[in-house]
Amino acid sequence: MDDLILARSLFGTTMGFHIIFASLGVGLPLMILTAELLYQKTKDQHYAIMAKRWTKGQAVLLGVAIPTGTIAGTQLALLWPGFMEVIGKVMSLPFQIEIYAFFVEALFMSIYVYAADRLTPFMRIIAVTFVLIGAAASAVLITNVHAFQGTPTGFRLDNGEVVDVNPWAAFFNPSFFTTAGHVVVSAFMTGAFVIASISAFKMLKSKYNESVYRFHRKALLMSLIVGGIFSILTALNGHESAQLLHEYQPEKLAGAEGLFETTSHAPLAIGGFTDEETEEVKWAIEIPWALSFLAADSFDTVVKGLNDFPRDEWPPLFIHTLFNSMVGIGMLLILYSIIGFTWRKILKKDRFPTWLLLVFVTAGPLSMLGIEFGWIFACTGRQPWVIYHIQKTADVVTTSGSIAALFTLFLIVYLILGAAVIFVLTYYFKRHPVEKELPSEQS
Template identity: 70%
Template sequence: MDDLLIARSLFGTTMAFHIIFATIGVGLPFMILVAELLYQKTKDLDYVVMAKRWTKAFAVLLGVGIPTGTIAGVQLSLLWPGFMEVIGRVMPLPFQIEIYAFFVEALFMSIYVYAAERIAPWMRIASLIFVALGAIASAILITNVHAFQGTPAGFRYENGQYLEIDPWAAFFNPSFFVTAGHVALSAYVVGAFVVGAVAAFKIRKQSVGSREYLFHKKALHLSLVIGCLFALFTALNGHSAAQYLHQYQPEKLAAAEGLFETQSHAPLAIGGFTDKETQEVKWALEIPWALSFLSGNSFDTVVVGLNDFPEEYWPPLFIHTLFNGMVGIGTLLILIPLLVFAWRKILKRKTYPKPLLWTLVMCGPLAVLAIEFGWVFACTGRQPWVIYRILSTAESATTATNLATLFILFIAVYIVLGIAVVAVLLYFFRKNSVLDDIERAEKKDVPLFSTNT
């Protein structure tokens, strides 16, 4: 492996690990907010217990997300100095504002945890709203740097110089709103289905009609409603994302669909793999004219193929598989909740068969996997550029060598962190059962978020 590949692999591994905690760290506060709203409306203690337990999990995940995010920031400076030089001149605002977003999130989470029983209900809601806003703002601001990489704006590049710099124009680059919408919606999908996966797993172990069964059943239904709704919104946003790729990064769209020849009435290739030699997507299911319609809302929209670009500008062709994996999982996350609702409403079934429960358990990991596919697709599909058509990845990389040792050490760190976070969560929830938390909530003299629990 050459040093450039090791640098990309090291940073990619860091982001692949960090994005799990960052995404759940955005989706879980929203779930906590919804549970708190339902409690204030219904006074059903099950919902406030859900909020408490999810808050504890959120604190553990945040404890890992913060250091891994810090590692990612340090690696950006050390591994990609050329890139950070441009960002420092043209696009500093997201990093600067993100500090305040995190401050808001941490401050109001502290208020909610330590003063929930001492403040008015509207203040509890307000504190959680600020937590959720701070979390999603942090994600959007950092993701905006990625949006800028794909659609750079706010400066003029001439003879290696960055001139007429406008930081706000760079901030509100052409793909800002599409990218911000996609990261927010997909994070809420992940948060909901991770909660639903845990609830389905717990239901599988409980006797029908027991107190814990009913508790986890409520959590499952809540997560399925929210997850299905936001999965549908994510799919609609994906349509806008395809149109922005058609306009701003046509070779990325062409590689995602394995399209080599420029054409109108272009087909949409589902499944299969891209064969560079034969210039086709083998074993794919093609939907005639669909890609043209997705790209421009018209079947006669001309979609540019890869052969219209120099081959050195082609993204890796395996991004077709990543794109299909992301879209395929997203489709399942819409259909599976609909199947559950149909099972209950149409067939009038009150219990769930084990295969259905196991399917719901798998929805959590699948949602996380879709995020991983989407992130790798977004970044790898921009190659060979770190800033599209301005700065190549090779030009922005560090000149340091012998990075393999660091790569191995960081992988070891992530393995230890991963094992530790799972062990801590298992220990806490085994020590504090649902019945224990419900009992504490029913005792007016015991604070719901007592640090002794």
């Protein structure tokens, strides 16, 4: 493999691993805050126990998110020196501000972990709120670099030199708010559904222990409601993202939908796969006019097709499958939430059937897959550009020639870190089962 493929594979693997911990690092604090608020409102000890136990998991995940994020930053400089030359001159603001966001998150996380029992209820909530703010701000600031890559502004290149730099214009690039909203609400969704998976699994194991079952049932319902809310918000934000693509990256939208010819009343292709030779999406279900409406809220919107662009600037056509997988998972998770809420709150069922709990166990892995598919779609769909219509990825890759060895070494590091996380979390929660923390009687 050449350096370009190896560099993209290495950095893609790093981000694919890091995004697991980054997403949970944003999503879990929201669940902890929700549990704290419910505890202060209801005085139900179950919610206090949830907050305490989830905080232990958050601390472990944060301990892995930090080194993997550091590795990603280091690899940006090692693998993409030409790209970082521009970023260093134009988009350094997000990196500089992110230091303070991480400081806020780490400081209040330490306060909450080590001093929660000595804090007043108000200060407990304040501490968790600042953890959440710091984590979300870190995600937004780092992701803003990705937003800038798709909608670059605030500078221009003159004979390869960066001139007319306006850092704040670059910071508030056209896709900043939409991208920032998407990364936050999807992380909130993922954190909730991961909790739902764990709760459903524990309910399956404790169906003969009423107090434990009741505890996890509360956690399951809370996480399904939170996850459902943010699934809907993610879908609404996705609509805004599609409109941004229509305006700023039309070939990416065309690739996502397998649209080859420019047309009004463009159909939305669901499922299938894109065949470049026949220029169609085979075995897809088409919804007439829906793509035009998605692009600009009008059925007669003209949507550009791939044939309007040079073939060497087409994104990989498999992004259609990534896009469909991401959207399909989001719709399925909304359905999970509706079913769970209906079963418990409307039908007033105290027990979930085994088959339904098994379905809910898949919620966390599916939400994480949705995050991964979305991230790969966002980055791969921008190819062959690293900065859209300004820098091509092939032009900024390192020529050091040692990428294969780095790939092997980092892959070993990720395997060790992943195994360590599983071991530590499993060991801790086996040594500290929830049965030991539950009050003797709980309504």
